[in-house]
Amino acid sequence: MSTADNSILGLKLPTDPRWVDLASISLEEILTDHAFCEQKAATQCISLIQRYPGKVELVNALSPIVTEEWGHFRMVWAEMKKRGYELGRQRKDDYVNLLLQYEPKGIPAEDKLLHKLMLCALIEARSCERFRLLSENLEDEYLQKFYYKFMVSEAGHYRLFIDLAEQYYTVQQVRTAWQLWLKIEEQVLQELTPRGDRMH
16 A cells, blocks of 8 residues: 555545646646745744754754755755756745644644644645655656655655654644644645646
């Protein structure tokens, strides 16, 4: 079974089949958006380290992820240059922006980290699923292998954020928060129209 199978990742909805069809004819746009997604992932990990410097397990776990995510950006950028593509301007991520609108308000400060970790895990899980689709459906064999590697990496990051949450919260707290975010994402995806020029 694939490491990006929805039953393993817990995702409520599969990606709309139209997305991968659109993405396959918009490779420059997808690679550009992917590059910026890797930048944002590195930045998010840095932000968490800066916000929670006293949580040693978090700092230890996320420090190498910063390096890995930036390395991923460099890999995507190298692939773009090889194909004669330009990086272009950063694009708005409607998927992530909609998810952020559902971050719980008015909760105790100590619970905010739980939801931030769940949100990171969710984005990594969905990215993993999208990378699987690209690895299985693109006609370009090189890009199939390229995206398979990213799929495996994102699956590991998804688990890392879940495991990290369990360092600071009970298993039941983590499960409850995770199920909440899965339901939120299901609603968000139903609001969005599939776009072949966006990774999410």
